[in-house]
Amino acid sequence: MKAVRVERDGSVSVVEVPVPRIGPGEALLRTRASGICGSDLLGWYVRKKAGTVLGHEVAGMIVEIGEGDHGFSPGDRVVPHHHASCGECGDCRSGRPVHCRRWRESSLDPGGMAELVRIPAGNLSRDTLETPAALTDEEATFVEPLATVVKAFRRGGFDASRSALAVGLGTTGQLAIRLAKSLGAARIAGADRVASRLDVAKRSGAAEVIDVSRAPLARSGSFDFVFVGPGKASVIESALEAVAPGGTLLAFTMAAPEERLALSPYDLYFREVEIVPSYSAGPEDMREALSLLSSRRIEVGDLVTHRFGIERAPEAFARAADPEGSVKVLLTFE
Numbered sequence: 437m438k439a440v441r442v443e444r445d446g447s448v449s450v451v452e453v454p455v456p457r458i459g460p461g462e463a464l465l466r467t468r469a470s471g472i473c474g475s476d477l478l479g480w481y482v483r484k485k486a487g488t489v490l491g492h493e494v495a496g497m498i499v500e501i502g503e504g505d506h507g508f509s510p511g512d513r514v515v516p517h518h519h520a521s522c523g524e525c526g527d528c529r530s531g532r533p534v535h536c537r538r539w540r541e542s543s544l545d546p547g548g549m550a551e552l553v554r555i556p557a558g559n560l561s562r563d564t565l566e567t568p569a570a571l572t573d574e575e576a577t578f579v580e581p582l583a584t585v586v587k588a589f590r591r592g593g594f595d596a597s598r599s600a601l602a603v604g605l606g607t608t609g610q611l612a613i614r615l616a617k618s619l620g621a622a623r624i625a626g627a628d629r630v631a632s633r634l635d636v637a638k639r640s641g642a643a644e645v646i647d648v649s650r651a652p653l654a655r656s657g658s659f660d661f662v663f664v665g666p667g668k669a670s671v672i673e674s675a676l677e678a679v680a681p682g683g684t685l686l687a688f689t690m691a692a693p694e695e696r697l698a699l700s701p702y703d704l705y706f707r708e709v710e711i712v713p714s715y716s717a718g719p720e721d722m723r724e725a726l727s728l729l730s731s732r733r734i735e736v737g738d739l740v741t742h743r744f745g746i747e748r749a750p751e752a753f754a755r756a757a758d759p760e761g762s763v764k765v766l767l768t769f770e
Contacts (some may be wrong), residue, residue, distance in 0.1 A: 610690075
């Protein structure tokens with residue numbers, strides 16, 4: 437079968453790999469669509485994954501099921517989470533599933549960008565969701581990325597009384613604006629340097645858009661909740677100037693190990709500004725994201741700007757890396 441493998445230089449290629457075999461409690465998924473995540477475009481990050489198959493924003497249909505009482509059958513359309521916590525350890529019971537030991541040990545085999553994917557027993561039983569008939573497979577690929585935004589808002593203590601600014605208007609920035617709107621935020625803004633993404637932010641629900649190529653963020657006023665997409669120290673430092681006293685900066689994306697922040701503890705103290713990181717999402721976040729999508733409280737279909745068959749994966753990645761005119765790029769499977 438075909439799959440998308442990351443190479444040592446961070447590029448991707450389409451390769452032939454064996455069809456995975458399933459065991460008891462596992463399922464074989466025929467992939468229908470798989471999204472290219474922003475993390476898939478971070479060279480320093482994906483180079484560490486050289487030789488592996490990428491893909492974690494995946495939706496498809498179960499074609500084979502192993503023995504066991506797992507609640508699924510062949511023909512079911514599902515969204516599997518690429519990691520699954522145990523649900524029983526101290527981290528899980530304390531609401532920190534991403535720090536569960538089993539979290540890192542679990543993964544889709546060989547990865548979501550493959551024609552067929554083995555869903556391990558733990559992932560199938562603890563964090564695989566049935567796709568409602570109301571959702572297309574393309575829309576279902578947004579469950580995982582939306583879940584990460586849902587978790588970020590929860591960690592950042594967001595509520596409708598807080599003004600919101602999304603810095604960086606790729607997929608997650610647009611989802612942050614749409615989530616803030618669905619929660620009833622009175623003031624929502626988006627910031628980027630790409631004109632086409634600023635236009636999409638207006639459709640997403642931003643009443644204000646800020647072109648950071650023309651003026652610094654701080655000139656546009658302050659916000660209670662600043663959602664920062666890019667994992668760059670320079671962007672985070674700039675965004676801190678736009679956080680209102682008593683507000684929160686939500687650091688959404690991983691930064692390269694060598695990145696360092698230049699901070700004034702004096703300023704943080706007297707302004708009482710919080711910096712909160714948020715990594716991935718747990719099973720409850722996945723369920724909340726699915727509910728938001730299936731109820732149409734958040735629409736995502738218009739965020740898909742490009743579709744490529746798996747055989748054109750290198751072209752798809754090149755398009756996703758160019759922000760002008762693109763938001764979400766999907767790989768599709770016949």
